[in-house]
Structure formats: structure tokens, C-alpha cells
Amino acid sequence: DQQVKQNSPSLSVQEGRISILNCDYTNSMFDYFLWYKKYPAEGPTFLISISSIKDKNEDGRFTVFLNKSAKHLSLHIVPSQPGDSAVYFCAARGNAGNMLTFGGGTRLMVKP
Amino acid sequence: DSGVTQTPKHLITATGQRVTLRCSPRSGDLSVYWYQQSLDQGLQFLIQYYNGEERAKGNILERFSAQQFPDLHSELNLSSLELGDSALYFCASTSVQGNTEAFFGQGTRLTVV
Numbered sequence A: 001d002q003q004v005k006q007n008s009p010s011l012s013v014q015e016g017r018i019s020i021l022n023c024d025y026t027n028s029m030f031d032y033f034l035w036y037k038k039y040p041a042e043g044p045t046f047l048i049s050i051s052s053i054k055d056k057n058e059d060g061r062f063t064v065f066l067n068k069s070a071k072h073l074s075l076h077i078v079p080s081q082p083g084d085s086a087v088y089f090c091a092a093r094g095n096a097g098n099m100l101t102f103g104g105g106t107r108l109m110v111k112p
Numbered sequence B: 001d002s003g004v005t006q007t008p009k010h011l012i013t014a015t016g017q018r019v020t021l022r023c024s025p026r027s028g029d030l031s032v033y034w035y036q037q038s039l040d041q042g043l044q045f046l047i048q049y050y051n052g053e054e055r056a057k058g059n060i061l062e063r064f065s066a067q068q069f070p071d072l073h074s075e076l077n078l079s080s081l082e083l084g085d086s087a088l089y090f091c092a093s094t095s096v097q098g099n100t101e102a103f104f105g106q107g108t109r110l111t112v113v
Helices: none
Strands: A010-014 A019-025 A032-038 A045-051 A056-059 A062-067 A072-077 A086-093 A100-102 A106-111 B005-007 B010-013 B019-024 B031-037 B043-050 B053-057 B064-068 B074-078 B087-094 B108-112
Touching: A010 A019, A019 A032, A019 A086, A019 A106, A032 A062, A045 A056, A045 A062, A045 A072, A072 A086, A100 B043, B005 B087, B010 B019, B019 B087, B019 B108, B031 B074, B043 B064, B043 B074, B074 B087
Parallel strands: A010 A106, B010 B108
Antiparallel strands: A019 A072, A032 A045, A032 A086, A056 A062, A062 A072, A086 A100, A086 A106, B005 B019, B019 B074, B031 B043, B031 B087, B043 B053, B064 B074, B087 B108
């Protein structure tokens, strides 16, 4: 039972364009959502988060949007840079112990 | 550098063997999480400890166990290893109170041959 799903395993965009990564969840008890970025041979690195009481959070080139009614969140990267090429995981909190439930990840490739 | 230290970085062992993975959380963090990532899949939550006590359990096999010691470091023990246990094992820590984002170590790549 996957409570957090990233339906696109990969995404390719041109440098300078917008990258949109999507994530869907099923558990309405989740109250906090996060995006992590992962390079090969490294651990995931926290990128940006959003509380369930908000619908948007922006940090530089990164913006996360939350649509609670649709149980959907997205990460926008504008403009995309080659260094953004990595695997992006969305995660949600709401279970006991602050445990994070992760999606399967989306591999983003930004072409120069 | 996340401040979370995992050792060893790589481990190769034979089926049927037992291994121990070690994690030192960030200074001051009381909560430690273990995750497994198999072959480009997502991170599967295994188990969480908070200040020495088990707090939450995920899809952790009975052959696997963990503990958190008084100095807050944690160990994940994997026994009767099978080929399918080959994966990246990540440890993460958080203070639980306030800060929600978990900080991850670089992981231990376990290869069972």
C-alpha cells in the first residue's frame, strides 16, 4: 500500500526551462510534506517543505505547491540548471514518531 | 555534510551471514530512523528509535533488528542474509521536537553474494 506516489520515474527538461515534479498521497492524516534531492552515492538532502495549512512555499528557484483536496503536491524548479540533475523524493509526515513516508522518486535530467 | 555518520560505507558479505551497520546521529538529535533503498526504488522505512526506545516500526524483516545506545548512536543488525537484502541502508536523524526534516547519512551499500 503506497501512501506516497511519484508516478513519473523520470523527467527530462532543457536548461533554463521549468521542471515540475509531481507527487500524490492517499493518507489525509499527513500534515507536513518535504522534498529531498539525492545524488548518486550520497544520502538524500533536504530541499524544501510545506505544512498542510499552506498551499505554497517558495525558496529561491524552488517552489512547492500543495493541493489538499486533490492530495497532490508538486515541486517547481525555475530556471532548471544542469546541477539540478538528481533523483527527487517527496516525503510526507503524519504517522507516529515523525516518521517520513517516501515516494519512489523521480529522476530529473536537465540538459544543457 | 549532514552531520549524520554511517559506517561502513560499503560491505560485501555472503548469504547466511550477519552484519552490523552503525549510525551516529547529528549532535543533539535524539531520534534515529533506518531506511532501505533497493535498486533505484524509493526509501522504505524500517524502524525508528527515540532516546533509546523503539518508537515506530515499518517493513522490517524479523531477521533484522536495531537498537539505540545511551550515547544515541544506533546499530542495525541484519542476520541470515539473503541476496535480496542487497541494498543501500540509510540512517537519518531529527530532533523530533520542532525540526521536522530528517538529515540523512551517506548510507551503507550492502552487497550479499
